[in-house]
Amino acid sequence: MxxxxxxxxxxxxxxxxxxxxxxxxxxxxxxxxxxxxxxxxxxxxxxxxxxxxxxxxxxxxxxxxxxxxxxxxxxxxxxxxxxxxxxxxxxxxxxxxxxxxxxxxxxxxxxxxxxxxxxxxxxxxxxxxxxxxxxxxxxxxxxxxxxxxxxxxxIGRYDDSERLAYWLERALRGGDVLVPMDDRQAIQLxxxxxxxxxxxxxxxxxxxxxxxxAGARTTAQTLVDTVLTSAGRAVAPCRVGEEFALAHRLQPWTEIPLWLPASSPELALMSVDNSRATDAGLTLRPLADSITDALGWQALRRSWSQRWLDHAREQDLIKRWRG
Ligand SMILES: NC(=O)c1ccc[n+]([C@@H]2O[C@H](COP(=O)([O-])OP(=O)(O)OC[C@H]3O[C@@H](n4cnc5c(N)ncnc54)[C@H](OP(=O)(O)O)[C@@H]3O)[C@@H](O)[C@H]2O)c1
Structure with a gap:
């Protein structure tokens, strides 16, 4: 190895x-x-x-x-x-x-x-x-x-990247959660x-x-809902939409990981054909099981990256969005 x-x-x-x-x-x-x-x-x-x-x-x-x-x-x-x-x-x-x-x-x-x-x-x-x-x-x-x-x-245990971790950590903190993604945005993990x-x-x-x-193709809505529900905290997703998020200069992917606006060519990588692997025996765990494992791992690490959306700013944006 x-x-x-x-x-x-x-x-x-x-x-x-x-x-x-x-x-x-x-x-x-x-x-x-x-x-x-x-x-x-x-x-x-x-x-x-x-x-x-x-x-x-x-x-x-x-x-x-x-x-x-x-x-x-x-x-x-x-x-x-x-x-x-x-x-x-x-x-x-x-x-x-x-x-x-x-x-x-x-x-x-x-x-x-x-x-x-x-x-x-x-x-x-x-x-x-x-x-x-x-x-x-x-x-x-x-x-x-x-x-x-x-x-x-x-994704999974030992993942030390800053991708899913944002959503896991956000779910573990609870409260109102700003969600910029289009509900139908493609996600593949x-x-x-x-x-x-x-x-x-x-x-x-x-x-x-x-x-x-590659994993099964799903949507941002399914992923975010699965993470927020699996964390077992009191959380309220605030789906502000990408127009609002972009107008307030939020940075897709770096500041809010896994968010790819509809104009992003990177979305192509969320639509990978895995049929050669599945024909060859690749089986995929249910997303909820993977999220439960990942949450368990995140609960031990509890990290928050400096690059991610600051909590106070998030809450301020949610207030503005609610008008
Ligand atoms: N995570 C994802 O979503 C994703 C997606 C697509 C592809 N991949 C690919 O998956 C692969 C696995 O990544 P991983 O980090 O999770 O693998 P890993 O095998 O668990 O960790 C990387 C290993 O490489 C060793 N290493 C790094 N540079 C070395 C060097 N110069 N000489 C000897 N050992 C070295 C590291 O140990 P030391 O640092 O102690 O040397 C460590 O053991 C990567 O090639 C990545 O491109 C990952």
């Missing part, structure tokens, strides 16, 4: 361990591993593997699962050291697809983004796409089967448990190629 100690990778390692796999985790050790005493650990920066790490990488591996490569510079030092691996599973992102306003149902054959490492949003996707291409070229030469899993937005189960199965089933691992 190249990575594996934070969020998605951690779920994958847990799934492998549940199945009795012998797992080795290679990571830098910036945060403590939850698998100490359970798995073998190799502490190294993959960009400059230690001699010990190089020796471990050269062992015969049934499968290599890579959640930590974000750039080709993460792959160049590692690939030549791998010797006799059974297969390679690269965890990529649906962010590699080109966003086109009004485009629905992005399949694995949809056009990918034009390379742009200077763009704040596209840079990481550009690097991920370069990783995909590098791996395809390198592993083709040695006949190592490669599965590239393009993940949609993932996948539970990390579903991702982990599918990817582990994909190894046994010898899947190759590219597959979108």
């Amino acid at each position: 190249l990575g594996g100690t934070r969020f998605v990778g951690r779920h994958i390692v847990e799934e492998c361990l549940r199945r009795g796999d012998d797992v080795t985790v290679l990571y830098r050790g910036r945060s403590p591993s939850p698998f100490a005493g359970i798995s073998r650990h190799v502490l190294t920066d993959r960009r400059a593997p230690t001699i010990e790490a190089a020796a471990v990488l050269a062992e015969p591996w049934d499968a290599v699962i890579d959640t930590s490569a974000r750039d080709v510079d993460d792959l160049r030092p590692v690939l030549p050291l791998l010797d006799g691996i059974g297969r390679y599973l690269f965890v990529s992102s649906c962010g590699v697809y080109r966003r086109t306003l009004g485009r629905h149902g992005l399949t694995e054959r949809a056009p990918t983004i034009a390379a742009d490492v200077s763009h704040p949003v596209r840079a990481s996707a550009t690097r991920k796409l370069r990783c995909e291409r590098y791996l395809r070229r390198r592993l083709n030469r040695t006949d190592v089967p490669l599965l590239t899993a393009r993940l949609g937005l993932v 996948i539970d990390a448990l579903d991702v982990a189960r599918f990817l582990r199965d994909a190894i046994d089933r010898r899947r190759t190629g590219v597959v979108n691992v």
Whole structure:
């Protein structure tokens, strides 16, 4: 396992361990591993593997699962050291697809983004796409089967991103909650448990190629209502609408996560076709179950990002909206 100690990778390692796999985790050790005493650990920066790490990488591996490569510079030092691996599973992102306003149902054959490492949003996707291409070229030469899993937005325990956390935290605080999204805004989230189960199965089933691992498509209304209800606090959603929210200079996605106005091309990423994965056995937990787990995790972290809508401003805006 190249990575594996934070969020998605951690779920994958847990799934492998549940199945009795012998797992080795290679990571830098910036945060403590939850698998100490359970798995073998190799502490190294993959960009400059230690001699010990190089020796471990050269062992015969049934499968290599890579959640930590974000750039080709993460792959160049590692690939030549791998010797006799059974297969390679690269965890990529649906962010590699080109966003086109009004485009629905992005399949694995949809056009990918034009390379742009200077763009704040596209840079990481550009690097991920370069990783995909590098791996395809390198592993083709040695006949190592490669599965590239393009993940949609993932939620669940251990999620330390600032996306769903805003809504979880807001629900846990209770009171009047400002909701800027259009009720029908598309939302597509996948539970990390579903991702982990599918990817582990994909190894046994010898899947190759590219597959979108994305959740069921739902609406912002369903998501917000599910979060607010599941938190069990006294809350009142105030659906101010996006015209009001934009007129008051609220920032979609950064200030209010998961909000994408109707004019945003990013909405294309909330409409990913996951049929290749579901045909191959991907099953999806009910949204309410995923939200309950995520709320349990958030209740332990209780974090509030500086970038998010300030509580006093939120209440002031709600007062104005009520007129
Ligand atoms: N979350 C989402 O919604 C989402 C959506 C689409 C795609 N993805 C993809 O999912 C993948 C998994 O992300 P995750 O953070 O949850 O995975 P993770 O495997 O749980 O955590 C990242 C791991 O990589 C290790 N790492 C990072 N840089 C390293 C380096 N230079 N050398 C060695 N180890 C290194 C980290 O440990 P140390 O820091 O201790 O080294 C950590 O163990 C990512 O590739 C991401 O692009 C996620």
